[in-house]
Amino acid sequence: MGINYFRRDDRDTRFVLFEHMGVDKILTYEPYKDFSADDFKMIVEEALKVCREVVGPTMQDGDREGCKYHEDGSVTVPSSYHEAWRVLAENGWMAVTKSQEFNGQGLPPIVGGLIGEFFTGANMAFMTFPGLAVGNGNLIENFGTAEDKALFVEKMYTGVWGGTMCLTEPDAGSDVGWLRTKATPDPESGDPRIYKIEGTKRFITCGNQNLTENIIHLLLARIQGAPTGTKGISLFIVPKIWVNPDGSLGEPNDVFCAGIEHKMGIHGSSTATLNFGENGRCRGILLGEPNSGMAKMFQMMNEARIGCGIQALGIAASAYDAARFYARERVQGPLFTNRAGGRVPIIQHEDVRLMLMNMKAGTEAMRAFVAKLLYLADVGEHDSDPEERRKAAQRVELLTPLVKAYLSDFGYLLTREAIQLMGGVGYCSEFPAEQYARDIKIVSIWEGTSYIQSLDLVGRKLGIAGGTVFQEWIQEVMAFSGKNKEDTDLVKDFKLLFKAAQATGDIAMKYMQYFQEGKMSLIPLSSVRFLECFAETVMAHLMLEQALIAREKLKEVDAGSADGFFYRGKLETAKFFCRNILTNVFARYTAIQQEDTSPVDIPEGAF
């Protein structure tokens, strides 16, 4: 077994959950009536324990052993995964936020997301398997018939069966609408919902494995005669092994795994090419109405995109843990500010402090962002006030592309920082930093690249409710910074926040102008930058909210106690975020103001 590097503590998680977001409101919602704040606290502690003892030990091990493809089309996962899978399944750690009706735990999304950070931080590759099983099960729960639900959902929530999302094809990546997989009615089956499936899907995460007796693929295909593009795509349940009406397993369903990819990271997660219906015997069950597949898949995709933010947070926070523990133990030369002093643990070195702060501020802001979004998701679904529900749900829509794109790109940079801090050791595979960098890189690619997210933001989300959702956000940030502008400690920070919100608002206004003036090419040339400005402003806002709370709490505790360190640290961390990370907004703003079109003006032959 590889070395277990999972060493997360839950202090900041508890802060976010109980001191910043708060759970009182959520606890009043009908689905959570049987829970208490203490339950959540206990669940967070238990999750940490499972990650430390069960999932963490499989990370390095799984990277080294990897998934293996065999000529008969079977795939074996790293051997240590089986026991971890068993423990998670038996103890209900898979479908933590899903309905108790199908044996999920029914926890609120914010709790699910915060413990999800631990699990993905303990071994992201491993967690792709339960993640897809549960996500798929949820889609069937939402859109399936009573029979579909009875057949599939509980088994997918409890680790009996796995799942995959089959979207990508060799010739259709970001461009899903181009897919070629065909579905044709199968009159012989006697069931109008059953179709014959034929096509090839590529880059299918968890596409084949030997963890579960069956895998339930959710597959996008075009029914014969359906419109071209995304409007003619339908969603099918395609079991690897056919499931009989009584729930027993039938015949293999003509789904052949043609190979798995060798990848930069997540070696323990199988990325497969799947051939459906090579022998004309693959059957799928239509899920919902014909041609409604994209909309349904988007529901799962939205959840998966927030999931990507959680993955990025999980790995970045583990990279920070690796770096801070190393920095405490590693002794090197004297401080820059005290050259005559002796050798000290490098956690005292100024540059190491700078890197640690970058990781600390980065991961805490990511955690706050994820928690805020999941909190709002709950309000948007369950609040008794319809206006509150609408506002929260729309805010979630607006912010989802930010969480997906920004956190995944920023997370990659933070893993780089961990490698750099650890020096040669950071580059060596005995230590975890380089694996974190390799594993996290996929997150900015799958579930829609950062650019795709930025188009979703600019093309769809900015315009929700005539742009008022975005406008309300800007006003909220400006009111918050305006109200606190006299704050002695944080005067610089509130000023930076105000200016960043202003810059972000200005860019959005520019986009309106570009649309009107037909300067369309300026939009895709700056949309990722705009998304980054927006995300950093959201995160700075959250960090300053946390700073104000921490400063109040500090009055009640001994400054030298563990809580004292935590609250003082929080205050400094918020400053750091505003002064060192949020300031990037201004470079991007300057760049956008140049309205540079050189990338489209340059002749293609010059590349």
Add this chain to the structure above:
Amino acid sequence: MGINYFRRDDRDTRFVLFEHMGVDKILTYEPYKDFSADDFKMIVEEALKVCREVVGPTMQDGDREGCKYHEDGSVTVPSSYHEAWRVLAENGWMAVTKSQEFNGQGLPPIVGGLIGEFFTGANMAFMTFPGLAVGNGNLIENFGTAEDKALFVEKMYTGVWGGTMCLTEPDAGSDVGWLRTKATPDPESGDPRIYKIEGTKRFITCGNQNLTENIIHLLLARIQGAPTGTKGISLFIVPKIWVNPDGSLGEPNDVFCAGIEHKMGIHGSSTATLNFGENGRCRGILLGEPNSGMAKMFQMMNEARIGCGIQALGIAASAYDAARFYARERVQGPLFTNRAGGRVPIIQHEDVRLMLMNMKAGTEAMRAFVAKLLYLADVGEHDSDPEERRKAAQRVELLTPLVKAYLSDFGYLLTREAIQLMGGVGYCSEFPAEQYARDIKIVSIWEGTSYIQSLDLVGRKLGIAGGTVFQEWIQEVMAFSGKNKEDTDLVKDFKLLFKAAQATGDIAMKYMQYFQEGKMSLIPLSSVRFLECFAETVMAHLMLEQALIAREKLKEVDAGSADGFFYRGKLETAKFFCRNILTNVFARYTAIQQEDTSPVDIPEGAF
């Protein structure tokens, strides 16, 4: 054999060499009197050919096979390396810039550096072996006795023997002065230059291998009774197998390879732990005077630091090549600006253009920077005018830490861009992008981390000649931008350059103030950022010089010809650099102006 992805062309190399820097002046220098510009052109072409045919095919292959450690302490390199080594050795591709007296090629550094880019871009891991052999040989040529030179240099220049730099120890990384390896006089040897060596060195690149019959280690150790710290360090020649006075090989010299590291990248380069004198039988030859080791090692280190810039350039440019060829072939959906249009090669997509431009501008600016530095190195050594020599040599000193730190960090980001552009394919090991990211990451760590470079810049280099070297550079940039401020095409760009130089100068002034006011901690908290501002300004300056040249040349060629595309592309690329990369200076400047001390104010217990 793995897939060969090396597809560099030499158009920009020729531009830099003959149109931007020019070789006329260099050709007047005594050491190059037998060369012509045509010779250089031919050598560049030949180097490309060798990289395409011989070195390129070993890259993916070497990554997959890796170096292997065996229990007897031996290390085998990837099997494809042997033939590549033979070709390079036999055809004089190793010591291209070293003296012909010892069978080097005697080429000027700028030519050596520009073809070095090809070789490292073809397989950086492989090139560590000749790189260290030649670098070591050069140190012996510079500081050895006539006997040392006769024994070692030619064999190290021609691939008969390998070399290593043995600095790092388990407890002394960036903190070299702390090393514990001991040297004790060996009266039995009858030669006062021979010492007994005892100690352990870690992270020794090319520490053991089966490419050459012998390895000549250059090792830092402390002679018994020498002062502590870097002042008491001496340099020793420690052959793996003792070399008899007649040049024949003697006994093994008690150097045991205790293992090699498993690393994120450069799997084909062995990174060894070496135990010297475990059995009391390891002998070393003192190179130069006792306690002069650090200064000597620094001479090699300075060259190695520029070499790191070349490595970063080589890999980043190969990542750009991979991305641009992929973008030409990969067909996906329509343009953002023409949603109704059909599917097109993604090289037409606006966001792909943006990423390609980032890589093109980045690598061309890196190439210009490396070439400028190597050009100046030649002037600094060989110009007939002593004032010219002094100025050029001092400028090289000033800029060396920038080339090492900035290029290695920026190069890593550019490999990220290549992965992102290629999407899922970029993450897969069948394609080269992910290997480039893994290989390049070491460059910002070895030969002194980016932070160490920034301290070298701020602590030593800014102060050269009372700060006048830096001041002269600022004035030069300002004069250049002032002279061109009315330029219609590039008005924005010269303005940005001026402001960036101003900001960079301001930060340097601030540092003087911090020193005076004792605000010492602000220096290490911002020095890497300062270095980055400085480097981007240098590079923008060079890119604008290139733009002016290209615009003139454009008048002489057909705009639709290959040269027409190249020159038009160069103009757009310079704009892109200024408007999209140089603009980062302003975010860093804003951040530095906050004078944030949160990383040192935060209690240690908060991490």
